[in-house]
Amino acid sequence: MRAYLALLVALSIPGYLDALHGLYAFDQPELFQKKSNCKPIPTNLLLCHDIEYTNMRLPNLLGHETMNEVLQQASSWTPLVQKQCHPDTKKFLCSLFAPVCLDDLDEPIQPCRSLCESVKSGCAPVMAAFGFPWPDMLDCRRFPLDNDLCIPPAGADALVPVTKEVPRVCDACKEKPENDNEIVDSLCKNDFALKIKVKEISYMNGDTKIIPETKTKMIYKTNGGVTDHDFRKTVLWLKDGLQCVCDELNDINAAYLVMGQKMDGNLVITSVKRWQKGQREFKRISRSIRKLQC
């Protein structure tokens, strides 16, 4: 009988323990995947949406933590790619704004320092012409000396001649007639003509936004269309400026003759011409315009 009781205890205890463990254990498989830092590159990330890879790391290599932040900060860099100042501009910028995401690699793929130096030497002068210094966040010392796990400049293989697509020139920036009479003629199609110096250029919704210096000279405005109020805080718009090139606007220090029309409450530029003539020419043109009968 004693042996029977001992056996009963020995048999009962493990089962009882298992039962209790079952009661307390709450071990179900995790049904929801943890947040991945691999994101598809959105189509509205114009800077990088046609890059050779489709997934990017978030946060990116510039510390942007949300896609909205990436989109907002990347938008001001798209025009630099348009400038074609270096063949690797897009590759370099996208390696930071939308770094490639590889499943089997924990550490990010960075641009090599030589890639950065190469793009910087080509593009820093262009940025400087627009009044922007090469920023700290693109300081080339931040990037690794060339090794097998960083993105190098394009090698000889990548330089196989590909038909280089000539970027479209903005309509407003195409070659214009030099003749006074022709200038006056084209003026009659527009609502205003200004002599401006550029204070600030930015890009919004695919258009170029130009804020002139306060010393804007009014040359001409139509009687019925444009009012003085429109020029109080002048903002000029170049339609689709993000998608085309306007070499005329490269010199941030030059004076420009700008003509345009008022459309939907905005002053839209139809013609940009670098003003290279002297003050006497300006006065002569102004007198001609004042006699104008459109």
Add this chain to the structure above:
Amino acid sequence: MDVRMNQGHLLLAVTLIVCNSQLLVVANSWWSLAMNPIQRPEMYIIGAQPLCSQLTGLSQGQRKLCQLYQDHMVYIGEGAKTGIKECQYQFRQRRWNCSTVDNTSVFGRVMHIGSRETAFTYAVSAAGVVNAVSRACREGELSTCGCSRAARPRDLPRDWLWGGCGDNVNYGYRFAREFVDAREREKNYPRGSVEHARTLMNLQNNEAGRMAVYNLANVACKCHGVSGSCSLKTCWLQLADFRRVGEFLKEKYDSAAAMRINRRGKLELVNNRFNPPTGEDLVYIDPSPDYCLRNETTGSLGTQGRLCNKTSEGMDGCELMCCGRGYDQFKTYKHERCHCKFHWCCYVKCKRCTSLVDQFVCK
């Protein structure tokens, strides 16, 4: 015969009660939330009450907080996990290396000893919860909190903006205090007893862990100007990397204060020649057990079978790690990726390298 049958049943009942007591002791840890994956918060909407009551390791007060703050539980589990991982990193070369023994008691009986190691474990776990909850606030995961509302620092340059979405360290600290300390505050031990001393020790070490995260949070800034310029700079409060918290608490562990309880129910220094501990210091009430040998009573796993470093004279060296018992040496093949190269566009190709390495294991 009847009398003997009754005695047998009584013996069985007593045995089972003892086992039940053991289970109650063993299951007594909210750290178990780190070991059992918790469902996403949405799952709590379906029959929320039973899930809280089924979570193992919660005290009665913690279970009530679970019902009130269901969406927080995932992040408490993540915080505990962060704390445990950091503990294992900081003690990776020590005799006691913060090993977990099972999914319910997590660290085992070694936590019943009010040792210096126990002090660190409580502190780093509480810190992990502050960290996880603060971050969850910023990421909009919790319904009762959002971005940090910390005041603008006085020494911030005037033209810098304050107010990006910062980690809500204030909320994380307050919630962690309510949840982690709930277990201690609902106990009612006689004043001046050993159990009371242990409760006070836990409260002090939990607070030290929370304060570490709170004090190490720093100001982070970003440039938002056009084309990467710093014409527009925004700053916010940001959690420090948790490794820094772990290192900070490790230093506190090294300088932890030995305490005992006095008749008035307060902890006092064993050696009053030292400075009294501040709210940010770790305290302990028991000497550390011998971690050299396996001991079921103390919960020590011993160092037999641990890897050690033959050439080191530190704690990870074979002489100290093996407690003078000696070590075995053997060779093993080590396979690893090597010569990795990134190819445009876009993949990384590696070779597979094999090397024969010596390994030293404590006897």
